Amino acid sequence: MNIVQCNAVSKSYGNVAALDEVTFSIKQDTITGIIGRNGAGKTTLLKLIAGYWKHSKGDIHVFSENPFNSLTVSANMIYIDDQMTFPDAMPLHSILTEAARFYPNWDAKLAKRLFDYFSFHPNQFHDHLSKGKKSTFNTIIGLASRCALTIFDEPTTGMDEAVRNDFYRALLRDYIVAPRTILISSHHLNEIEHLLEDVLLIDRGRVKLHLSIDALQQYAIGVTGNQAVLSQWANDQEILFSKDDGENSLFLVVRNNVSKEKMDQLLGLGIKPTSISPAELCLYMTQLKKGGIDDVFRDA
Amino acid sequence: MNLDINSTKPIYIQIAEWIENEILVGHFKTEEKVFSQYKLAEVFNINPATAAKGLNLLSDEGILYTKRGLGKFVTADAKHIIQQKRKNGTLKGLILDSVREAKRLKVSEQELMEMITKAHKEIEGDEA
Amino acid sequence: MSFATPKLIDIVKKQFLFKWKGYRPFFTNLVILQAIAIIFSLGGIGSSSHGREGVNVSESIYSADFVLAFTMLWAFIVAILLTSKAYREADFVFITNRFTAQLANVAFLFTISVIGAITAILSRNLLWMITYFSSDNITFVKEAALHPSEYVMGGIATILYVFLFSAVGYLLGSIVQMNKMFAFILPVVFIALLILFGMQEQYLLLWLHEFYYQEDSFIWWFVKTGFTATAFFIASFYLLNRQEVSK
Structure with missing residues (x-):
């Protein structure tokens, strides 16, 4: 009820x-x-x-x-x-x-x-x-x-x-x-x-x-890697959050429904997905800007 | 007793693993009743529904069975199932990792197999 | 877990008792106000003195009108306070809806009107006692002895007057709750009306005086006053019933 x-x-x-x-x-x-x-x-x-x-x-x-x-x-x-x-x-x-x-x-x-x-x-x-x-x-x-x-x-x-x-x-x-x-x-x-x-x-x-x-707890995973490589990999994934982690490095939070094929591809790139805790996920999913507060300080 | 809230594993899986460990060390014996969802909730300070999920997971795997109105009990095969599961799970994962690393380093399959055989010998030598 | 379906009257009773216990300080205020009023009244509201052949007679008229006026003012202010945000929020801490909260308010205001009226009436005796003990050579000339039924009617009339004032306060408070602007507008309009009617020989005030105060038939007066108070409360209910409890 x-x-x-x-x-x-x-x-x-x-x-x-x-x-x-x-x-x-x-x-x-x-x-x-x-x-x-x-x-x-x-x-x-x-x-x-x-x-x-x-x-x-x-x-x-x-x-x-x-x-x-x-x-x-x-x-x-x-x-x-x-x-x-x-x-x-x-x-x-x-x-x-x-x-x-x-x-x-x-x-x-x-x-x-x-x-x-x-x-x-x-x-x-x-x-x-x-x-x-x-x-x-x-x-x-x-x-x-x-x-x-x-x-x-x-x-x-x-x-x-x-x-x-x-x-x-x-x-x-x-x-x-x-x-x-x-x-x-x-x-x-x-x-x-x-x-x-x-x-x-x-x-x-x-x-x-x-x-x-x-x-x-199992809704999303986090991946960090080379910007070009990772964005290429993720272009058919459901991206929940993304952040430039400095020099050419990209951090992505994607839905945890990655196909086995895609996962093998990722692991082949030497990228190990990390788990995203519920608290982190909620934080990422409610960011006002995709890049977070850093966007405010970014030159146009 | 505390669970690792920050662990990458969902809480209900941690609960299931805790029960498995208790079965392996013999705290819960075959045909004995395990903690109820409420007892687990109280002991581990978690929501009873989460605890129930852990118990159901073990039921699905044949480690526990339900006696109506009495609770969950340890099956005769429980220990065996747990051991098999852990072999397949952990070991397989390690091997997969090795294969991937080998691929990245352009190590051929044959080379890798040789390495494994060698490692085997080394460890057996140590044990001898 | 079963879902209780509450009886309206039970909740009103509980809310009433909650207010009764929680709002004790109002009664302390009443005691202080009535004490001040008694002090004001000690001088008498009117006096004359005349002497003839070496005998000097001075007459003073003592009345508890001040006490009654203060009591009405008190009921008026308590009623306004009950409509304020803080008090309405306190209602909603425990079980209530807007209707039960309002019914409990009316019950509470009626109770304080009874208490206010009775203490005001009794204060007349206190006033007599004080003047009696504080002066020598005094002779009391009481009003013509009243029939017991007249005492009862006087009591009821006093209660109803105090209650009517609380109804006015409650309505004004409710209007202010609708929009805080009215807290400024209403006093201004009131003063403007006083000035306006002051210029036009106070037709409205005279009419009010005639309509209520000079009604000869007690029954008619009772109906008129009671009806007015009820109408004010219903209007307030209508206004407050739509209000959200803003926290």
Whole structure:
């Protein structure tokens, strides 16, 4: 069953399209990483799914309902980011009590244990917490609420590395105990790839890839070699990224569907393909210019 | 236990190889149950679906078999299959590399064969 | 995992309690405002003195009107705050849609109107006590004794007035949320209207005064005021219901 279904969904502000005809679906009880660069449209997409924002065109269904203004979607969904605001006068312990009142699947034991583990004080105020501590507290709510659809939008903002790893581990362990659909956005794919089943790569408002993490791992290969020779070899290949590596040397990322013949040809040239990690691939596939930042410094 | 996230091998293959190693050294014996996908996920800190892929890979290769509702178990042939697979895989790869290198260096097939025979003798001599 | 289909009324209740617990500081503000109003009222709102044959009589009229006015202003401001971005975002932290959030707001505003009105009425007694203990030789002349039903009607009337002011605040706040420009336009228009009507013998204000304040029939007054408040809230619902929760 699909928990989220988007068909040609667009969201625009005036003439600027934040999302441009996005189509994909999210299977139930999977952890999907929403990956993309700053401003790619990750947050916009997640807010549409959460029902906070209204899409401009297309069809969006969450639990088979249009999420905007839907009470059913809200009741089965929680959205965690670093912008969460609570009433000023509410100390942390009452925020947890309130959350428990709202969410039927709330796991009070888990909340309490995480709360103590991360050494929060019950009478602290959310507003007085540091950035990283705020994020940590918000993720406790995200985990303990055990919502059928749990959305984490850049949940680790400000957290130090140890806390980030603790959070990822807690997320995984709780997911094993209580499987649910989790969307987690990040620009640090390498930090979260082990958690993920699927990756949705967004670039400039469009879906660039939607694959399982394993497929992504084998999606592309990197080859480095003499510019003339390599471009000749690659002219019938699907090139995902190319970069001049200085003196006559060329680095190419190509789809990992090279025929045996072509591969033998390559190996015959003394070029050994390297593997491209999912994080690298996502980076290469979302370069603004084919040559990267070096293009800016290149003389016309 | 840690996996090499930066390794060129997909995680599910690393999982499969870990189970194979455990079978080879006898930690998982014939007709014994191996870790479930959830146990693997917890131990290796990975997504359970990825762990399941590793297990399924081994099932497809006849190293594990499924008992309905009970989990995955080690087949009688498991050790043998793993040994054969590794022979074919690793060794064949090395030989292919040698042939390619020979080609680049304009070493003829006959010359290469002679080199191999020579290497064989050298190693056997060492062992004797 | 099963998908809960929530009952609207349950969510409204939860949202209401959430606000009730979270927005306690509003009541601290109320206490401070009413205290200030009482201090203002201590001088009396009107006085006269006359002496004859060596006896000097001074009359002061004390009234809790100040307290009531401050309470209305308080409800007005609380209502505007509830429509602001920060407060709406706090609604959406937990389960809600726009409709339940608004219903909970109305319930909250009604509750604070009741509390504001009752404390305002009680402050009249406090005012009497303070003046009693702070001066010698004083004789109280109370208003003519009221029938208990008149007390009840007075109470309801006060609550409804405070509630009406909160409804006005809520509507204005909602309009400003539609476009921040209104935050500048509305006060300017308001002042312009005051000047305009000041020149034209305040027809509108007079009419408002007659329509609401001078209505003789309590039932009619109740219907008019209640209807106005409801209309304001419905208009606000319409405006806010289309708003995205901007974070």
